[in-house]
Amino acid sequence: MIRAVLFDLDDTIVDTTRLAEMARRNAIENMIRHGLPVDFETAYNELLELIAEYGSNFNRHFDYLLRRLELPNNPKWVASGVIAYHNTKFAYLKSVRGARKVLLELKKDGYILAIITDGDPIKQWEKILRLELDEFFDDVFISDYLGVKKPHPKIFKRALKKLGVKPEEAIMVGDRLYSDIYGAKQVGMRTVWFRYGKYRDRELDYLDYADFTIESLEEVPKIVRGLNNEEKERSDSEVHAD
Amino acid sequence: MIRAVLFDLDDTIVDTTRLAEMARRNAIENMIRHGLPVDFETAYNELLELIAEYGSNFNRHFDYLLRRLELPNNPKWVASGVIAYHNTKFAYLKSVRGARKVLLELKKDGYILAIITDGDPIKQWEKILRLELDEFFDDVFISDYLGVKKPHPKIFKRALKKLGVKPEEAIMVGDRLYSDIYGAKQVGMRTVWFRYGKYRDRELDYLDYADFTIESLEEVPKIVRGLNNEEKERSDSEVHAD
Numbered sequence: 001m002i003r004a005v006l007f008d009l010d011d012t013i014v015d016t017t018r019l020a021e022m023a024r025r026n027a028i029e030n031m032i033r034h035g036l037p038v039d040f041e042t043a044y045n046e047l048l049e050l051i052a053e054y055g056s057n058f059n060r061h062f063d064y065l066l067r068r069l070e071l072p073n074n075p076k077w078v079a080s081g082v083i084a085y086h087n088t089k090f091a092y093l094k095s096v097r098g099a100r101k102v103l104l105e106l107k108k109d110g111y112i113l114a115i116i117t118d119g120d121p122i123k124q125w126e127k128i129l130r131l132e133l134d135e136f137f138d139d140v141f142i143s144d145y146l147g148v149k150k151p152h153p154k155i156f157k158r159a160l161k162k163l164g165v166k167p168e169e170a171i172m173v174g175d176r177l178y179s180d181i182y183g184a185k186q187v188g189m190r191t192v193w194f195r196y197g198k199y200r201d202r203e204l205d206y207l208d209y210a211d212f213t214i215e216s217l218e219e220v221p222k223i224v225r226g227l228n229n230e231e232k233e234r235s236d237s238e239v240h241a242d
Numbered sequence: 243m244i245r246a247v248l249f250d251l252d253d254t255i256v257d258t259t260r261l262a263e264m265a266r267r268n269a270i271e272n273m274i275r276h277g278l279p280v281d282f283e284t285a286y287n288e289l290l291e292l293i294a295e296y297g298s299n300f301n302r303h304f305d306y307l308l309r310r311l312e313l314p315n316n317p318k319w320v321a322s323g324v325i326a327y328h329n330t331k332f333a334y335l336k337s338v339r340g341a342r343k344v345l346l347e348l349k350k351d352g353y354i355l356a357i358i359t360d361g362d363p364i365k366q367w368e369k370i371l372r373l374e375l376d377e378f379f380d381d382v383f384i385s386d387y388l389g390v391k392k393p394h395p396k397i398f399k400r401a402l403k404k405l406g407v408k409p410e411e412a413i414m415v416g417d418r419l420y421s422d423i424y425g426a427k428q429v430g431m432r433t434v435w436f437r438y439g440k441y442r443d444r445e446l447d448y449l450d451y452a453d454f455t456i457e458s459l460e461e462v463p464k465i466v467r468g469l470n471n472e473e474k475e476r477s478d479s480e481v482h483a484d
Contacts, residue, residue, distance in 0.1 A: 034371065034376075075363030075364045075366070075367045075384065075387055076367045076370075076371070076376070076382070078363075078364050078367070079363075079364045079365075079366075079367030079368045079370075079371055080367075080371060082364060082368060083368055083371055083372060086328075086332075087332075090328075090329075090332070121317030121320075121321075122317045122320050122321045122324060123321075124317070124321075125317045125318045125320070125321030125322075126321045126324060126325055128318075128321075129276070129318070129321055129322060129325055130325060134276075134318070140318070142317065145317055
């Protein structure tokens with residue numbers, strides 16, 4: 001009997017990839033508008049490389065970009081990038097299509113809901129609070145805060161313990177086959193791979209750990225209901241067989 | 243003959259004190275709304291103390307606030323503070339009453355305009371660009387970028403050199419008697435103390451260095467015009483006396 005549905009945050013509940021791409025493009029455009037003497041494609045590709053190397057939570061993307069482009073350190077250009085990046089982030093932060101509807105449906109059906117995510121705890125909470133999604137979730141587990149990252153079993157075990165459910169009573173929904181699906185399966189949870197965003201064709205080596213693959217979040221309530229009905233029928237027939 | 247008017251940024255061109263107070267109040271309110279178990283006055287006063295001790299550019303105000311209040315490190319509360327702080331900052335960032343009109347008037351009269359400010363270069367440029375004030379200024383000098391802070395004569399001298407004017411051809415307008423007025427006077431500039439914001443009754447030991455004291459920015463064009471007319475009359479009468 002499934003009692004808890006656990007979700008990853010980025011590219012599962014929050015439309016992160018789309019947002020980050022828009023924010024980065026707008027940042028470069030605004031830097032050029034304020035005098036950055038480089039064409040868009042050169043600067044944008046350099047920024048993507050830099051982010052790939054230093055990580056998306058590195059907080060000096062724009063001044064490092066100037067270094068990479070062998071330009072002088074100009075705080076006006078850096079500020080232009082920062083402003084456009086933040087404006088986009090705040091204006092276009094959106095939940096994934098169908099996420100709110102699905103959460104409401106699951107909530108009404110009485111399921112325990114939680115988030116398990118990697119990333120900077122303050123930034124992750126910022127997304128949840130800005131989208132006013134916090135009321136949907138019974139708890140939020142952020143790996144950087146707990147000191148273990150997905151797919152480490154510890155983060156899943158701690159979440160299940162805190163929520164008071166057994167692994168077989170929980171299902172994990174996430175966009176990453178490695179951290180979400182392989183991770184949850186290791187501790188005995190059911191798994192739904194949400195094939196979405198930049199990981200939709202990656203980490204396919206771990207596809208076997210996915211019990212279900214979906215292209216729309218709106219499949220989740222059906223899957224959970226289906227699992228619970230199956231189990232009910234099975235136990236009914238067992239009772240009947242006694 | 244005055245040819246250049248130099249302005250301080252915070253509480254001279256940008257209404258910083260008012261904005262910071264609103265942003266901090268809203269941050270505390272939002273933290274309490276998201277469960278911070280402390281009354282407003284306690285938390286707000288603790289935050290002000292912390293800012294006084296660590297400086298306003300310290301970037302961990304809200305997690306240090308939790309430490310000072312002997313509360314657990316809760317990223318949800320920190321994020322609540324950060325969100326409200328940023329939202330306020332972006333929504334309420336305003337220029338000082340009359341600033342834009344004065345800049346336009348001086349610009350039309352052909353004066354060279356510049357900013358000389360302390361503070362983090364990216365944050366200072368962010369204010370200028372968000373308010374779209376950059377087109378008014380021929381140059382912006384930010385002490386943290388140059389490595390010397392007001393009232394050090396070097397920053398004033400560098401600005402004058404870059405702008406191509408002599409000290410006696412320049413006038414400094416600022417809200418701080420120590421850093422702006424005493425600083426500019428040391429290198430031989432004229433000075434206008436703008437009595438505004440949290441420094442309106444402070445650093446009065448340096449009052450003698452102010453050639454003019456104003457309560458409204460709109461006095462600036464009159465003062466500059468007055469000085470130039472005086473000088474013109476003086477040189478006319480000298481010519482006449484020959």
